[in-house]
Amino acid sequence: xxxxxxxxxxxxxxxxxxxxxxxxxxxxxxxxxxxxxxxxxxxxxxxxxxxxxxxxxxxxxxxxxxxxxxxxxxxxxxxxxxxxxxxxxxxxxxxxxxxxxxxxxxxxxxxxxxxxxxxxxxxxxxxxxxxxxxxxxxxxxxxxxxxxxxxxxxxxxxxxxxxxxxxxxxxxxxxxxxxxxxxxxxxxxxxxxxxxxxxxxxxxxxxxxxxxxxxxxxxxxxxxxxxxxxxxxxxxxxxxxxxxxxxxxxxxxxxxxxxxxxxxxxxxxxxxxxxxxxxxxxxxxxxxxxxxxxxxxxxxxxxxxxxxxxxxxxxxx
Numbered sequence: 001x002x003x004x005x006x007x008x009x010x011x012x013x014x015x016x017x018x019x020x021x022x023x024x025x026x027x028x029x030x031x032x033x034x035x036x037x038x039x040x041x042x043x044x045x046x047x048x049x050x051x052x053x054x055x056x057x058x059x060x061x062x063x064x065x066x067x068x069x070x071x072x073x074x075x076x077x078x079x080x081x082x083x084x085x086x087x088x089x090x091x092x093x094x095x096x097x098x099x100x101x102x103x104x105x106x107x108x109x110x111x112x113x114x115x116x117x118x119x120x121x122x123x124x125x126x127x128x129x130x131x132x133x134x135x136x137x138x139x140x141x142x143x144x145x146x147x148x149x150x151x152x153x154x155x156x157x158x159x160x161x162x163x164x165x166x167x168x169x170x171x172x173x174x175x176x177x178x179x180x181x182x183x184x185x186x187x188x189x190x191x192x193x194x195x196x197x198x199x200x201x202x203x204x205x206x207x208x209x210x211x212x213x214x215x216x217x218x219x220x221x222x223x224x225x226x227x228x229x230x231x232x233x234x235x236x237x238x239x240x241x242x243x244x245x246x247x248x249x250x251x252x253x254x255x256x257x258x259x260x261x262x263x264x265x266x267x268x269x270x271x272x273x274x275x276x277x278x279x280x281x282x283x284x285x286x287x288x289x290x291x292x293x294x295x296x297x298x299x300x301x302x303x304x305x306x307x308x309x310x311x312x313x314x315x316x317x
Contacts (some may be wrong), residue, residue: 020044028058033190040190064189066092066100069169074135074157075150091157092133092186099132099197099215100186103156104166105179106138107145112179115201116152119181122208123156129209132183135159139166139178175199183213221247221255229290229312230305246312247288254287258311261293262300271307278311290314 004010014020018027018041026049028042045055066088074091076084092100103119105112123134136158140146146161159165169175173182173196181204183197200210221243229246231239247255258274260267278289291313295301301316 018044028055030062062190063192064089065191065194066189068192069102069165069172069194070135070137070159071162071165074159076157086157091135094186094189097127097131097133097186099130100184100194101126101132101134101200102137102169102182102184103134103153103179104137104139104170104175104182105149106140107149107152108141109139109178112139112149115179115181115205116149118205118208120153120156122204122210125209130215132210133157133186134181137166137169139163139170173199183210185217219244225290225292225314226317229314231312241312246290252282252286252288254285256281256287256289257292258289258308259292259294260304261295262304262307263296264294267294267304268307271304275308275311288312293317 017038020027024046026045028045030040030042033040042060043058045058048055048057070088070092072088073085074088076086076091101123103116105115107113119134119136126132126134134156136150136153136156138146138149138159138161140149140161143161150158172193175182179201181200183200185195185197188194197215198213200213203210203212225243225247227243228240229243231241231246256278258271260270262268274289274291281287281289289311291305291308291311293301293304293314293316295304295316298316305313
């Protein structure tokens, strides 16, 4: 068995990290997500191993928020007398859908009764145009009302009647009223909480395909740098390319952001070193250097850009 060097500081750090008060322990960690500060703890198997040497009782499968929120199975009510039952992974396959729209409502609620026909009318277009699968989660007060609402929503997958799961979901996303139509990104299934795009309850009636929703996933490159970069190659006219083209993850593992200005003497001294190194950083480290100006004027910005010809520059902002 591989052993760590003797280091009680590391041992205590690990015990504190996982709140391990006694020994012995046998903690099982998922060997992935290495960029996280704390790995996923599967279990402490100390009391299982003696009777179960291969730990067959451990829940080895990775958590999936779809199962946590919705349970293992969904009913597909296609209009026939008998609904088919499929696994949540089949119904909400990431190969087929990028988003999940969860309609939470109940037959007892007049606003939900008014909203349900709009959901029924839009669900097919959302699936084809937005790759967004609509499902129904009941907030009803009785089995009878649940069945009535399910019959109104034929063609939309429904969760089994379970007010505990409904309340858990409402608490998770701080949903105080019904109806709601929350849009979730259908990815990152190992997370405890999926990414919430929006609550589209007030959009759907006037906008059946939800064209106003910001469907694109956020990209920190656009947030920090904007959509376009100038490529100053030494000619009189700089080319302008999208930030995704310039900082493609296929080409570069890192981005080095030089922030400086012509008005700053230390920046003027440092700029030649950046210019000298940027090509080697790109080839040897897969690290793309870009320039972000801290100048006080357009004129100084232009001077510094000319000193850094060959390095992509952000618009003056």
